[in-house]
Amino acid sequence: MTKFLQTLMDGIAVGSLYALIALGYTMVYGILQFINFAHSDIFVLGAWISYTIAVALGYAAATTSPPAWESLLIILAAMATCGAVGFTIERLAYRPLRKAPRLNVLITAIGVSLFLQNVGQLKWFFGTQPQRMPAVLDDRILGSLAGVQIHSVDLIGAATALGLMVVLDWLIFRTRLGRAMRAVSHDIAVASLMGINVDAVISFTFVLGSSLAAAAGFLYAMKYPGLNQPAHATWVLLGLKAFVAAVIGGIGNIRGAMLGGILIGFIELFGAAYLSPHLRDIYVFSILILVLLVRPTGILGKPVAEKV
Amino acid sequence: MIKAAVPVLIGVALAVLVQLAAGPIIGPFAAKLLMDIGINVILAVSLNLVNGFTGQFSIGHAGFMAVGGYTAGCITYYGSFLLFGNTQVQPGWLSHGDLLFLGGCLAGAVVAAIAGIIVGLPSLRLRGDYLAIVTLGFGEILRVMLQRTGDVLGTADEVHKASVGTLATSLGGSLGFSGIPYYTDLFWIYTFVTITLVVALRLKFSSYGRAFLSVRENEIAAEAVGINTTRLKVRAFVLAAAFAGIAGGLFAHEVGTSLNPRELGFQKSFDIVIMVVLGGMGSVSGAVLAAIVLTLLPEALRSFSEFRMPIYALALILMMILRPQGILGLRELWELSWFPKRKTKPTEKAAA
């Protein structure tokens, strides 16, 4: 029972982070129909910028956690920086390719991803050393349930992730801007005929996705404070799993990405806990293939009508 | 068949020439680069059959390379112990060792083709990016499985005692499969390069190849004129996988390489996709050019240490923006404007 509850909690914590990253993949895919491989690097950037700010604020050695508003400041600063980076990438690298075949954009995305990784590990940025993220969130044990300790960091992390998703859901389904985004994702040409500023909407999508990834990066660094160096292969794998989450949920579908993220979190952790921890990656990718074979457009994805 | 035999023979003759004449002149390091180029040419041209010709999108090509490489390596390495008692390279032109190596490569191609069928069949149901993700998943699953294989057996005694099953699963795990004899040389690589090129070019300019291109341009229209698109797609996939398997076999037996599951994952697959797109989707000579450029570029930048990869990445992005259709687009080298134009030129429209 303890093991089950522990796994369940970890699954939610990890899954909600996957979901946050998956949202960025799914939004870009929904609009531009390409896999933004650089998205996971934005997530890494978010984690490392949080680290840099926290250290700059002097929390590296601090034993006491900062007041809550400063943690909020750090996460917001990371989100703003990554949003700006996301905007710049779209403007410089992707927009010139709006009319090019999708594969080109994909290669460009891989190029951007390589660039971010390798520039990130230069000594003028984050360097090649792994670092410890300062504990800017108060980590205390809130209580215990059937032998499972509930840590405040996990709770805050999951709550923030879920909160952000609710806000995003509201933004996309209840606001004018959200309607514009949905219109653009449905048909760019028609949307622009209807007077929607397509470029602005796409830019906004990148900013939104990137800042969500930054938030995920911050929360991830809180949960797993030993940050791998920016070019570490593990980050890429993490991004791939988040992408798998987006696909399983139905790529292009916001709620699907959330569902997929949580699902992947559960599959990974329950598989590791009850089957064998050695085959983690295999579970994730097997489920992916299985889901795609049964429902090629993902769980919540709509079947694509063939245009003749 | 006869038509194909002539260029293949000329190619083989050239391969002999490269091995005998060029090899000693240019020195071992340039020879090594030439070998790397050759292997990348096979990989890029074969992936072009899937990504360029039929417009499918596979990012698991390194997986097939790994399947072929491990199969071929396993056969030559353990075969050498069983046949010759050690893993020394057998001397002589077309020695028994060479034949074993050749057999290993062909077996690698067959096993990779079978893997291609297994992975390609989902394309019956999946389109575009979803296929890409399945190929990616296949590559990752393969990587984890290979990492969990046992240590390579090191002595003839152990090999004689082991069962076939043990041999097939003693592939070095995460340490990589090392110790495979170095049979690959310029001759073998450029012989296979020739075969790959001839197959790809003959395919492109045959009616069968036109059918491939029609799948890429408009699948529904292709089906409407009676082309069995699913069968074509799976065939392209299997053919590409077989060639990747051969490339893997050559790679496994090359000096200075080692089969390592970590390095035959999606990043290697990306490298190959980049070659195809940079060269021009559907252009055989474009893929060749890109393979050459992308093999030499990182090497030329090696001394720049930490700036090497950022420069490489920037070059890639700029290339995509400034020349989105790739170096050659769909055309071939000899179809450029300084050559007389063909009357029936395939449309320039790239994959939708």
Next chain:
Amino acid sequence: MSPIARRFAAFTLLAAGLTACGGGGSGSKEAATPPPAAPAAGNAQAAAAPSGDAILIGHFGSMTGSEATFGQSTDNGIRLAIKEVNAAGGVKGRPIAIKTYDDQGKSQEAGTAVTRLITDDKVAAVLGEVASSLSLAGGRVAQQYGVPMISPSSTNPKVTQIGDMVFRVCFLDPFQGWVEAKFARENLKAQKAAILYDQAQAYSKGLADFFKDAFEKMGGTITTQQAYTGGDQDFSAQLTTIRGTNPDVILVPGYYTDAGNISIQVRKLGITVPLIGGDGWDSTQLEAIGKDAIEGSYYSNHYSFQENRPEVKNFVEKYKADYGKVPDGLAALGYDAARLLFDAMNRASALDGKTLAAAIAATKDFNGVTGSITMDANRDARKSAVIVQVKGGMPVFVTKIEPPK
């Protein structure tokens, strides 16, 4: 027929192009010759005493990528040794120059880098790598071309089995595993041990197996053997299982980043027993990441900078002066490998591969920072190991364990 003729033409053109480009590739290196991180280049010229052509040696290591700190530390150590030897008059009256190539921690890159060092730059000897899988790739090339290679810190037994050109100056994993088992059994009086190793690193898996063998032979029991993949961040599933088996110690034979992360989660799960690691833990980042979670844990290493030997003191002082930090074991091994190479070069009658390899093989009681080094018949160094404990954010010397007779 004419299209076919054209295709022939194009193919011939391509083949010609290939050859030309290949040649161009080898030529292009001239432009890119200056070594990257400048210190040694400057030092080579600054040295007044040596005259004549420089003897070029090569180093291949992961200067970027996940294991970049390993390559960088090793390179620092090697460059310090070169600076010293050049200041003291060089080798055979000639200065030493070095060329370092980055292999990004990939075996294919390692193979190409070593091929280039040997066949293109024509180095007299090669130093490198830290990771055993990369030393295997590079070592086979060195063996093929008959140029000696000394690995500073690859501990997997397979590395020197390549052939008579490949050496190492560090101890081997079977010994390291035995040292850890002996320490756990005799000093910590541990009865039961659990293992959590990195399945993607041959080093980690090897060390886990050797520890298991030795520990069981000494009468202990292994409660469970769990694995993760290097870079994983979540170890809760494995650690929950380990917690259930109540071990007295947990062996974590991975690299320092993972070890730091594991220690955090170990303590978070309320496990209080000490962790034991190997030389892969050796980095200041272990303490930086693990912080209080890693306190009290032990690891085996090649040397401790607190050892009271004059060689160690001298080295630590000079290293601090040049790089502003305490040298880790990899820097010390890089330094030792380079100095051992210079010693052999001085003894060798010529610098061709065979003669030099014979001189390296004849090394006896070489006085290194990491201990006295004697090459055995397998071209491995027979050496002692130290055990250090993390205390106050620093590895503190605990004991030294000599190899069994």
